[in-house]
Amino acid sequence: MDHIAEIRRRHFISGEAIGEIGKSLNLSRPTVRKALKAETEPVYQRQVQPTPKLGDFKDQLTDWLVFDSKLPKRRRRTAQRLFEGLQAEGYQGSYGPVQRFVHDWKLASGKQPVSKQAFVPLAFPAGETCQFDWSYEYVLLDGILQAIKVAHFRLSYSRKMFLVAYPREAQEMVLDAHARAFTYFDGVPKRIIYDNLKTVVDAIFVGKERQFNRRFLTMANHYLFEPVACTPASGWEKGQVENQVGNVREWLFTPTPSFSGFDDLNAWLALRCQELANRSHPEQAGRTIADCFTEEQAPLLPVKAVFDGYVEKTMRVSSTCLVKVDHNRYSVPAEWVNRVVSVRLTADRIRLVADRQVLAEHARCYGRNQLVCDPWHYLPILEQKPGALRHGAPFQQWDLPTPIRIVRDRILKQDKGDRAFVELLLMARSLGETGLETLEVACDLTLQTGVIAAAIVLNEMRRLTEAVRPKALHSLPANIPTLHLDVQADCSRYDSLRGYRYEH
Template sequence: MVLDPHRWLELRRFRGLLESGAISLSEIARETGLDRKTVRKYLSAPGPATPPRRSANGRSRARAIDEFAPLVDSMLRAEVLMKAAVIHERLASEYGFTGNYQRTKLYVQDARPRIAEELGITPKELAGMHRRFEVIPGAQAQVDWGDEGRTLAHMGIGKVYSFHMTLSYSRDPFCCFTTSQDLQSFFDCHRRAFSHFGGVPMTIVYDRTKTVVRRHVAPGEAVPLHPEAVGFAGHYDFDIDVLAAYRPTGKGRVERQVLIVRDHVLSGRAFCSVEEMDAAFAAWVPLRRAQIHKTHREVIGERAARDHAALKPLPPTPYLVAERHLRPVGKDCLVAFGGNLYSVPARRVRPRQLVEIRATKSQVMLHSTVPGTDGDTLLAMHARVVGRGVRVVEEQHWDGLPTGKGRRTTTGDIPPRPRPQPRGEEAGPLQALLNRAAATRIEVGRRPLSVYDELTGTRPFTTSRPTKESS
């Protein structure tokens, strides 16, 4: 079989993989639709890789993708970064294409640089490009963290973080500063952002942070969300949009905002508290809203007014975000959490029973995993203590447990207990034997063994040795 130049270019892509052992001749044959012997002929033969000659009649065998090549080129001219999978899907569903995806992918790999060159895009620019999107007012916000380092180290605060939320339509910013990135701080910052904007966007975009994603999964798999994130989003009625892995451009609006706040609010200034840092951002916001954004070419404040008007209203009550953990109950009716011990009622638990801890920034609530007769699961509620090694106990939780107050000690002799007097007639010997306490005080007579020998008429036992005379 003689390959035409197009098929040869398609087959030549696999030569490096074959030489490195990453792929076999059979696999290449399946991918290209060629016979295994043909693949061996053109890829395993020694010498330079040269394209095969045409057949004797000068005609080459037509490929299924060749008929659709102009259509693929037009798709790439409209969107040069369109994925080959999308192109193959549209060809199959809209134009009746019957070829396989591998043929489409190989053609797109050849055509994309050519189309990019026609459009005046260099390969370097093509590698750094991404798809730009715009949204309607109130449709989306993006969230990100910023690490501000040891900004307040002189005040004894080790780390400061900045929380950012940016409305995607107007680029209207919100920022606040915290000393923790835990679950309560994360969603408390959300509530402050909603109050700042006056409403809730329809969708919020996140990266794969542990306060939103319960665990990481392989690309293409469904991302399991954190239960508290799901509850918070349901209460405020917005959708969670988690970015694909390694796609930082998906929330470029808020990532750019992190740098802008750092340059315009924090740079060259000294602060004594996070409250001062929050006040500095609040003073800068009017300046930001008065600027014309370089992308949408409108005043940010005017566009933000339309954004705010389209936001969903806030619910009447806030959502209480809590850490949730399962912990066993100790024999002392104490439950360990955060390096401290908290009591639960002794009459409602048993040792090693698992209880659920729901902890906020100010409270620790301990719940039974099985509802009681009244349907209530709350066992105890304590104020959350700061630090470690603290024991928080409500005395009524230990009601019914031994107190140890009945134990006594002495350094003197223990006086004898008075002997109980029998009722009625004097107790006989049998009654004395039955009474263990009395039996220990019965005096036993002592007599020599010879008395028993005389009574029985037996010869007394002697240990004297026989003499020579007697022998």
């Protein structure tokens, strides 16, 4: 109270009665007595906080809290998200009553607040340190609820963040995430702090000594940054990114967002990282994160070349020209059947390598029991077994252009049509990269004639690919001598030749 000093002075020094003091200051007698007993200003604490605007929404808020309590912790809405939901329902009050209601409800439900620990404030030079971590989130991909892994990067000086999502947490994902982050930051920090991830650390020794994964060290040597692993169970050593995980979950993944696929999701995450960089810097007043990031870009190490972040393993090709990777099968050219090839896995591609050359490349599939085939890999087998064309799985999935598909269906109904269509495919393969396009044009021309036969298609392909004849010369060059005497025929020479023949 502002009048404590005046009340005590008027009563103890001037000798005024309690009633007179209360009347002049418009205070009750009990209030004056409390002031006379207090030597310091009392802290007023209201026992019951009225919430008139929240009253009509308490049942709705309680229902939401009960529903969220049955979800995994990371999917529960925070008080801020519940407040925003109530605003959408028409709530006109402030955030404070909602926060207090949520806090009291959690206490009544037996959820005690987490005890706080004391920490030392940290300061990082520009361009020196970045922190890395994974988080486990839920999104709707093509209408299906899926659990995903999100890689988090945070530059410790500017607080600039980068996020990228993957179906799982594997070493090739770690390598790809770093390449994307360094491209996004347009530079590499000198140190990056990690948990003791199995994809990063192979063994933990005493203190800070670690045995890092060899493939991960290869990437670190490529970009010239120093990897640093935290002490086990000491997340505060990279507290910025730990807080970022919780904030991003609240800002971006609550409620559950929806996307068509990972490309759409990662494009949205990159856009949101740019938007969040416009927030005020938590320590440098008057500056945004984007402003500090502009300052931090200069001391970052330059990216001279992007690291090819693949993980390699050797596998034997099966008798059906397939290798099995992560419960899915991928085709290999037929000449490599029952031989060993190197399988290079990246976040989105699978490359099959042998003899220092790429034999095949496929888009990586993250389902199960999927068959990913290139029909051209099986063409040499069709030379010996043309009957496999009808029921071969690689050819049933083949998305051929419409003219080729129509001609194929017509030819397969003819006698020995399997072998005839295989000859067309062999001809297309011999033409290289333009072979399928040439076959499509030839099939289209054949359909226009109305007579469908493999011989006609072959003839059209040869006409389309035959060498261009040299143009006829209509005038002679100026340096060629000309004849001034006309050549006259001498038929008597033939008579002499006939006579020579009869004599001999």
